Amino acid sequence: MSQFALKMDIVDNARFSPKPDPRFNREAAISARRFHQGLTGYRPTPLNTMRQFAHELGVAQVLVKDESQRFDLNAFKILGGTWAIARLLCRKLDLNIENFSFRQFREAGHPKMTFTTTTDGNHGRGVAWAARALGQNAVIYMPKGSSPWRVKHITDLGAECIVTDMNYDDTVRLTMRTAAEHGWEVVQDTAWEGYTDVPTWIMQGYATLADEAAEQMEAMRLKPPTHILLQAGVGAMAGGVLGYFADRYGAENFNAIIVEPDRADCLYRSAIKGDMVNIGGELNTIMAGLACGEPNPLGWPLLRDNARQFISCEDSVAALGMRVLGNPPAQDPRTISGESGAVCFGVLAAILHHPQRDALKKQLNLTPESRILTISTEGDTDPQHYREVVWEGKNGITHC
Incomplete structure (x- = not known):
């Protein structure tokens, strides 16, 4: 050997x-x-x-x-994003997570909202998948140098994908600022002061x-x-x-x-x-x-x-x-x-x-x-x- x-x-x-x-x-x-x-x-x-x-x-x-x-x-990343989005929607709209269904939510015709996150690829793909399944919008941010293949995987799911000129952690901060300005829902897999529920669910x-x-x-x-x-x-x-x-x-x-x-x-x-x-x-x-x-x-x-x-x-x-x-x-x-x-x-x-x-x-x-x-x-x-x-x-x- x-x-x-x-x-x-x-x-x-x-x-x-x-x-x-x-x-x-x-x-x-x-x-x-x-x-x-x-x-x-x-x-x-x-x-x-x-x-x-x-x-x-x-x-x-x-x-x-x-x-x-x-x-x-x-x-594997879809496991975290889908569960977090389901929990987030149930809390926001006073729904019961025990019988929550993506299909039923979409068919109910709720007003559209936008989910956003920073990703190196896989987490954003999961969030985009969930948004499409729910009939909602997604805006996904990726750090500098992200692979065109990973970008395409996200846009193929109907999400907007923006590649920044920053590293991952700085892109997270940009995502947070932009979401606050537009009233979007952040589905991020890391926590900071005042933002712990979603990353816990993820x-x-x-x-x-x-x-x-x-x-x-x-x-x-x-x-x-x-x-x-x-x-x-x-x-x-x-x-x-x-x-x-x-x-x-x-x-x-x-x-x-x-x-x-x-x-x-x-x-x-x-x-x-x-x-x-x-x-x-x-x-x-x-x-x-x-x-x-x-x-x-x-x-x-x-x-x-x-x-x-x-x-x-x-x-x-x-x-x-x-x-x-x-x-x-x-x-x-x-x-x-x-x-x-x-x-x-x-x-x-x-x-x-x-x-x-x-x-x-x-x-x-x-x-x-x-x-x-x-x-x-x-x-x-x-x-x-x-x-x-x-x-x-x-x-x-x-x-x-």
Whole structure:
């Protein structure tokens, strides 16, 4: 087996002290999932078992939850946006969330409103999908350098899409100002003072995938995971999903590992400092969905208390994950995974080939009994870039 060393900085969380959060637990996830089950096209996404890869890595089990098959949107983000919009409308119009239906709302002919958000692609696509399903309007803002493919995915759903000359976090601030001027409803997946309800609902909506995974593991007669790897941008998905698993299994009973690109590693730096750290600049990483420099203040306490390690890694780690998932060993199932989707599996693949493999496994407490869960959060949402990485070797490997 060839060896190569990809940059992965790992920090142990000195503030690990498991604490539940009543907003992000199994009960909240079940409520969100019950709503999602009523949406046209809902079905649980696959949970794939990578038996041969696990054997080569020297662990008992590696699982990949494949969110490329979430509705027809190729990513998990619709789970948060749809649940948040449903909750927002129910509060605004005094409706009952227990029997709320997108179809019935549209047919009722309510006055049109406009939903707006900042996105790196997938979240905005989910908001645009929901707005169209409800017969409403959507205006989606994207940061500088956004892929034309991701823009097209949004405009194809009937939304207006505006690409700014700012980074993600500054674009969020622009979105807020514009929404206030026009009276639009903001559906943003990060929180700030005075804006917490919608991002709370978004995080709860993401936990649908965690509830599915837990149910699927039980149906497959598998024991709960000993390791859960979660990629993070602002930390909304990671926080919502970790909150669910911490409530279900107890955070002390598994190793939660948070993974970020090294060019946008605000949570990794926050873990070192012990408090939220914001970073600015271009945030120029191929992991567009994770190119965020300011932690979500709702997600950060969950990660600070319940994650055991944080990893900051170079883009080549995500590229490696894309290639291995797309071309797995032996009879392992193939997964089309985008840049942000593949990075956690990429960490495992990088460890497999690393000259210091044994030391890295020891640092992450990976043993022959380890059972690992990863989530491929997106498919090839930027098909051109996917081919550049997987076919043409972009962000390739330098061998030792």
